[in-house]
Amino acid sequence: MTEIASESKEETAAPRALFRQPLALQWLENGNLVKRTESERQAGRFELFLDLLYVAILANFAQNLAGDVTGARLVQYILILAPTWHIWSDLRELMNSFYTDDMAQRIFILWxxxxxxxxxxxxTLVGENLHAMWATVGSYIVARMSSTTVHLLYSFSSYHHRRQQRLWFCLSLICLSVYIPLFFESVSIRSKVAVASVAIIFEECVWIFCYSPASKRLLNVKYSTAVDIPHEIDRFAAFFIIVLGEFVYAIVVGSPAAVGFNDRLYRAILTLIIAFSLNWLYVHNDGAIKCLHPLRHSVYTAFPWIVIHLPLSASLLAGGHVAAMSASVSELERPELWLLCGSLGTGMILMYVIAVLCKSQDEPGKLIVAKSARIILRLVAGIIMIFLPLSKTLDVTAIMSIIMALIVLCVIWENVTSLMRGAKFWEPWKDTKYPEHIASQEDTV
Incomplete structure (x- = not known):
């Protein structure tokens, strides 16, 4: 894909208007990437403000699951978490392609x-109260309808994504109609679970289709969607940090590990190290010096990379809450241990898949160890974590210690093996003296 010059360079200052015309910030024109401005855009302040609300929502979902770990609660957790991810993704895509930061967009974010x-x-009450079910499904449908309607409106203000936006609007209406049976009292809970599962999967498939090369060929478009990759990576990283916040928030709030040094405090520190190391692995990617990000590589790596963040977030969110909860209790129940180990183990396996999706462009033999050997410990560690609860002799402290050791081992292994051949562990310190001192010594001599 070849990047050509931007259409306009008159982006030195924003127009003085409360309501600005939404224009596509980047698009594909006959297969060439065109950007309206060459400056790199970071997440807006109101996008970050939106993330604050997700901190509370995700914590509420994880707490509800950890409070009563059952198969039914796990299914409910997945089914209520996925829609919030869809809403967040809607806003992420809208701001990525049509960020104006005007009054209309700010009010829309507030809405x-x-x-x-x-x-x-x-x-969290959908399985117990019909009115809660109505409020949950209704608010979700209205939120997604609002986002798709904005896309429809923007298709009139900018022609660059027009056909795909209108296709997305029409297919989204069909997707949302699948949720209608959830409003009926006569429909059983099991049937509603099936309906919600089908609807969520249908929405994922429709989203992939609307923004895939297949839809572009079907619509025969000259102008089509493209993403601002740095902004996209930045937003996913921000959401990942929100998820990791579930590890560290509960180990301090309410002073659960007081007083003095005790087992709970030790587990709180273990939880912190686990979260810090997970963030380290996420940033490290596959450790390559020249790494082609999945979003830049091809559509066959970009879509899996985006989609895999949903189960990754769900896994680490649940595991993080239980890990943090271990700092406030003397022992975890067996279901909670399975949730802790299963969630963190699954998260490690998914992080292995993310690293696989990255394309190393280093020459063979440039680094100490090849990519496949560098990242394989993520997969091995994840599998070991999942089966830790099978041991009847390991208590929560021992299990947390093993999990921490496995993840830290991955961090150390990947950072050491990602060094270039011939690299030194310690870089010599140079130029530590003030220049004027060196000059005076030379004059003295």
Whole structure:
């Protein structure tokens, strides 16, 4: 794919208007990437403000699951978490392609956040209260309808994504109609679970289709969607940090590990190390010096990389909450141990897949160890974690210690083996003296 010059360079200052015309920030034109401006855009302040609400919503979902670890609660957790991911993804895509930061977009973000407050307060009660079910499903449908309607509106203000936006709007209406049976009291809970599962999977498939090369060929478009890759990576990294926040928030709030040095405090520190190391592995990717990000490589790596963040977030969120909870209790129940180990183990396996999706462009033999050997410990560690609860002799402290040791081992292994051949562990310190001191010594001599 070849990048050509931007269409306009008159982006030195934003127009003085409360409501700005939404224009595509980047697009593909006959297969060539065109950007309206060459400056790199980071996440906006109101996008980050939206993330604050997700901290509370995700914590509520994880706490509800950890409070009663059953198969039914696990299914409910997945089914209520996935829609919040869809809403967040809608806003991420909208801001990635049509960021104006005007009054309309700020009010729209506030509107979506208000709907998320309704959703977050009712979603954990969908299996117990019909009114909670109505509020949850209703707020979700309205939130997604709002986002798709904005896409439809923007298709009139900018022609660059027009056909795909309108296709997305029409297919989204069909997707959301699948949720209608959830409003009926006569439909059993099991049937509603099946309906919600089908709807969520259908939405994922529709999203992939609408923004895939297949839809572009079907629509025969000259202008099509493209993403601002640095902004996209930045937003996913921000969401990943929100998930890791579940590890560290509960180990301090309420002073669960007081007083003095004790087992709970030790587990709190283990939880911190686990979260820090997971963030380290996520940033490290596959450790290559020249790494082609999955979003830049091809559509066959970009879509899996995006989609895999949902199960990754769900796994680490649940595992992080239980890990943090270990700092406030003397022992975890067996179901909680399975949730802890299964979630973190699954998260490590998914992080292995993310590293696989990265394309190393280093020459063979340039690094100490080849990519496949560098990242394989993630997979091995994940599998070991999942089966730790099979041991009847390991208590929560021992299990947390093993999990921490496995993840730290991955971090150390990957950082050491990612060094270039001939690299030194310690770089010599040079130029530590003030220049004027060196000059005076030379004059003296």
């Amino acid at each position: 979506i956040m208000a709907l998320l407050v309704v959703y977050g307060n009712n979603a």
